C-alpha cells in the first residue's frame with residue numbers, strides 16, 4: 297500500500313507538542329505500559345514512549361504503508377491495517393493507544409477510523425485508566441462545519457466506549473493545528 301503521510305511533518309512544532317503531551321501521560325505508566333500506535337518511518341511517537349520508560353517489546357505498530365522501513369528499526373511492526381491488527385490480537389490489553397490518522401473520521405475505502413474505534417472498545421483492548429489519543433483531519437469538514445466534525449469525533453469515541461462498558465473522559469489538553477484535530481481521552485472501566 298502506498299504511503300500518503302509526509303513524515304517531514306515530524307519537525308512541525310505542533311506535532312512535537314502533541315508527542316510531548318503524550319510523553320507526560322505515558323510517564324505515569326512507564327515500564328508496565330503496553331501501547332498500540334500509528335507511527336511513521338520517523339518513529340517519533342515510538343521514541344517518545346521509549347523515553348517515557350515504555351519497554352520496546354510493549355510498543356506495537358500496525359502499518360502496511362511504511363512496513364519495511366519501520367520494521368527495520370522496530371521489531372513489533374505489523375504489515376496490517378489497524379483494524380486488521382485489532383482483529384488479530386483480540387482482547388490484548390493496552391494502557392496507551394494513539395490512533396494518529398492522516399485523514400478524516402469518515403475514512404475512505406482503506407482506512408476506517410470509526411470501525412477501528414468501535415473495535416478497540418468492543419474487543420476490550422482498553423485497560424482501566426488507560427490513555428486513548430486520536431488525531432483526525434477536519435480539513436474536509438462536512439457542510440455542517442468544523443464544530444460538527446469535532447462533535448462527531450467526540451460522540452464516536454464516547455458512544456463506542458460506553459457501549460463496551462467504559463467511560464471515556466475528554467482531557468482538556470487537545471487542540472487543532474494545520475487542519476488536524478487532536479484529542480486525548482482517559483478511559484475508565486465502568
Ligand SMILES: C[S@@+](CC[C@H](N)C(=O)[O-])C[C@H]1O[C@@H](n2cnc3c(N)ncnc32)[C@H](O)[C@@H]1O
Nearest residue numbers: 301334335336340341358359361377378396407
Ligand atoms: C500521522 S502518521 C503518524 C505520526 C506519528 N504518530 C508522529 O507523531 O510523528 C500515521 C501513520 O500511520 C499510517 N496509517 C494511517 N492509517 C492507518 C491504519 N488504519 N492502519 C495502519 N496504519 C495507518 C500512515 O500511513 C502513517 O504512516
